[in-house]
Amino acid sequence: MISASLLRRRSRMLIALLSVAIGAMILSGLVTIYYDVPRQMGAQFRRYGSNMIVLPKEEEFSAEDAEKAEEVIPSDEVVGAAPYRYENVRINQTTVLAAGTDMDGARASSPYWNVDGDWPAQTGQLLVGKEVAGKYGLKVGDPVTVTYTPEEVYGAGSDTEAESEEEMILDSEKDFTVTGILDTGGSEESYIYMSLEDLSELTETDGGLDILELSITANQDQLKDYADKINQTVDHVNARLVKRVAQSEGTVLTKLQALVLLVTVVVLALTMICVATTMTATVTERKMEIGLRKALGASDRSIIQEFLGEGILLGAVGGLIGAILGFFFAQGVSMGVFNNSIVFRPLLLPIAILVSMAVTGIASMVPIRATTRIDPALVLKGE
């Protein structure tokens, strides 16, 4: 009975179906985007660089300590981990601060480092801060000799002009090629960067680390938990959030999520009202039919059941079509904006269908009930 009447009203049903499908598409598309935005946008905020640092409790800490600290955090949340060891070195008799680090880690945890040239990839390659490059007139490709004088010599109070043959022997030097010039607009421009291995070779010691910078995709509360856990389980280190990055991210990200939520709510509300109105109109125009059936003796209940059934069936089919389209749309948005796939939430499909059915069901119910209550004669008369 239901499908027969549906077929008769082909065009009208098609219009109602389309309306429901549009509503479901917007529902599933927007809700998918809403749930995905924190993850996707959060990843964008990692461009601000490290949001957690691990400092030594005393003078320095070892590479093993650094590894242990890094292990506390789930590996899929670590965007970058960069250990740094700082030493005073000399270029052309003047002091410069050298940082030994893991180049891949540094690149991942500080995406805003702008390198003119290339990052050092092999031994003997140097990344020079813009200020240092300007000071010494260094360009990409230039060779530079870096000298290191062990601390004991300084402690003796001598100046760099070696006073005796023995002291000269204590200086070690290494030849580098400048592969890149670093531009950040910050303090990094006064440093030179080499690999940890090169620094060890230059200083002829395996020194400890001075700081470990971590870039982690996690919100402020999770970051605090990780920091506490590191402080409890790893000796010699003190983990701390980089407030400037972590807190600001929390502030802005919360606002962005609120924005998407509110937009979703407004759009959904308006769309659902629209769907409901269309359903109501569809039923209302069949007033005559309802009146006629009543006049012919059909019970209120059977009429309500039939129309309600139609409405709900419409809601189900339209909901299914719309939900699938909505997923495609959300995927398109995710790829277009973040170049990343959405996380497919299978639960959303049945929910979208159920919501459609509920909206169409309720929207059909109201006019049907109203119409069945009117005297059939009046309805048939056309009032």
Place this chain on the structure above:
Amino acid sequence: MIKGAFVRQWKKMLMIAFTVALGTSLASAMLSVMMDIGDKVNQELKTYGANITVVPKETSIVSDLYDVQGEGGTSAYLKEEDLGKVMTIFWAFNIVDYAPIVNVPAQTADGDDVTVVGSWFNHHLDLPTGQSLDAGIMSLRSWWTITEGNWIDEQADGYSENDAMLGTAIAKKLGASVGDTVHIKGTKHDADYKVVGIFDAGGEEDDRIFVALDTAQKLDDMDGQVASIEVSALTTPDNELAEKAAKDPSALTVDQYETWYCTAYASSIAYQLQEVIKDSVAAPVRQVADSEGNILEKTQLLMVLITVLSMIGAALGIMNLVTASVMERSKEIGLLKALGAQNGAITGLVLSEILFTAIVGGAAGFLGGFGFAQIIGRSVFGSSITIRPMVIPIVAVLVIAMTLLGSLPAIRMLMRLEPAEVLHGRQ
């Protein structure tokens, strides 16, 4: 004729107007939010602090060979008298805040090294343009938590130039709390500071003491000298032109130069600052400037796509409904044809009724839409969405186009049918 139709079928007309209003309000709300979102998010991103720094041309050249720490003295400074010129650049309107910084090495009473930083906190500036600005690090350090006491308030009655703010680390070291007096030995003079606030910066600033600019300068006879200026400006995300210009502005053609100069790129604002502050070098702080450009772009793109989805939904909804309401009037159209009316006349009649209803509904929808936009703006950002006039013609075109698209095919289809069939109700 139209009036007659209205009186008879006002309920149906109301339904059409209502649904068109819904679709219009959806479209206009989303469009309004989308057009303003860039400015709003840009403002929010200022929470990260300065995105441009201005430093003297010659910095940290000579380093003291006896100083194991490797910290050199800066051999040149910026002039404090140039500070007012910051708000005279072409893009002055985009400068949200700025503050001078001077770092003075000093010692505590116990002989420990400490850095005293001089800056503005809420320094009141009355600009020749009539604007006024409260400039200072108060809003450039949004992540500082004041654990005890307050910010230094330069405009308060009780303000004294010896007010100081201590980082939690240095406060702990000195065992100082709010109200205490701390004795500091500069290289040229000594001073007694009154602790008015203790802050937690979560970084190296926790080891420092912050005082007013003049107060810090006095320690070292550095009157009129500033080591750097931090600037927080609303910028446009970088593109190819901006990157090319950042490397070397003189490599641009005249047209390119004008475009670049007149767009609020971080690099062009930095360039303009360099022009007014003598012997300076200004550059974007990449950590902040590059990242915010990226976030801005992504947020705008996201909003554009959400708006497109909403507008497609609204358009389809309107079109759908209009088709439905035309189909509803099949009997009427069939009757008119049977009575001998011309196709053109029928089309004109139905169309004009529907268009009129759509326009009325659309007008109401605009108001609703702008209202929704304001709700979104106020709830999320705490400020109103600036309504762009461009929204009105765009949505109007959309509504009219959808109305026409929805009604014309349906009307044509109905007119092709035999009037007798239509009147009998068989479709």
